[in-house]
Amino acid sequence: MRNWPTAGGPRCAASAPGTASTTRVSCSRSAPCRRSAGDRRGRGGLVNDQEPEFDAVLLAGGRARRLGGADKPGVTVGGRSLIARVAAAAAGAGRLVVVGPARPELPHAVTVREDPPGAGPVPALRAGLAEVRAPWAVLLAADLPFLGFAEVTGLRRRARTGTGAVLVDDGGREQWLAGCWRTDVLRAALAGYQGASLHGLLSPLDPVRLATPAGERAPWLDCDTPEAVERARRLAGRAGRTVVTAEHGPRPARRGGMIVLEDWLEVACRELGLKASDVDRDLVLDLARDVAHGVARPAAPLTAYLLGLAVGRGEPARDAAARITELAEGWAADPDPV
Structure with missing residues (x-):
């Protein structure tokens, strides 16, 4: 941002002349x-x-x-x-x-x-x-x-x-x-x-x-x-790399799913005034997977929310997740536990 080019950029077919500057x-x-x-x-x-x-x-x-x-x-x-x-x-x-x-x-x-x-x-x-x-x-x-x-x-x-x-x-x-x-x-x-x-x-x-x-x-x-x-x-999680196409020349390589997740987690935590380092990402993802497989896919985000409520109440995250995972596994074994 401190130095500026001497060569002009490309014009498109619809270019219109600007002002003197x-x-x-x-x-x-x-x-x-x-x-x-x-x-x-x-x-x-x-x-x-x-x-x-x-x-x-x-x-x-x-x-x-x-x-x-x-x-x-x-x-x-x-x-x-x-x-x-x-x-x-x-x-x-x-x-x-x-x-x-x-x-x-x-x-x-x-x-x-x-x-x-x-x-x-x-x-x-x-x-x-x-x-x-x-x-x-x-x-x-x-x-x-x-x-x-x-x-x-x-x-x-x-x-x-x-x-x-x-x-x-x-x-x-x-x-x-x-x-x-x-x-x-x-x-x-x-x-x-x-x-x-x-x-x-x-x-x-x-x-x-x-x-x-x-x-x-x-x-x-x-x-x-x-x-x-x-x-x-x-810091972004991996070295940047490019792929080359004949039409556009170099362009960014497709981002991995975990890179997207890390970026989103960072932004969401900043918005809420939280530290991303305080979030046990793998614990939450594993819990969501087990609940989705053992109960139903829509139950996964709801259960993650319940885990957050339990942690906010003072329960250790890993203890709460273990209890919910055990419950989900039992639910899968007995679809009518009542």
Whole structure:
């Protein structure tokens, strides 16, 4: 996110010229762009009854010098490209705007480039913001592998109390490429700003600072170096790998089921204020399997919920699971135990 390219991105057949400082590619493929699921907003123009609608702007045009000029947004972590992981964190956006080269893994994104390419993050933000239609804009770097839906939701909620909200790291430093802003305030700030620093642009807006629990998978961690990429891959549970197709070139390999489960468990625990390390995943999965086989498949999630209630009441998880498993095995042997 600190360095920006000198080569322009591909245009699609429907390209339209932009302003003097913006080149609009309009979509990442030659077919007409379709509205994303996020365009189908709920009543009153809201994503739900509490949260305001928003568009997401992903800055994805860096040169990646410290990665040897690699396509950093396309680097895979946990079986998904970095930019796909960040886009998933912004799920529900009315529009997904990518400032950088077109991304085949995001076919419905609006793709724009600052003109000239390489002008820097502030012109890139200006180009992306020109495509925002919603009253709120989520601004994100495209190389944050552990930024999740929970963090973006937290930013949106906190932003409602003022002009915007920004993530801060464990040292209290603002992460300017992880924030949510009132679109009109951001446009006004850009209109009167002649500098090149995101800090200089955004700090005077006095956003709410959102701190999140520190950890190995902290949401502000980026992938600027080969060492950072390898560390992210280890933390995600496996090394990223790619497969090559003639039509699209490199694309992320299919994710394993356990990788999906680990990602989901991490996000769900963060949303509920829990620690994923406190969840005995294998114990719960084994219990659900035994109940599904011994009783009925719909009984598995209900039984997992009952296990949670028992643990919340103070019963050791393994003791409760053993009792339920024994009950399920007896149920299978005697379908009418009453």
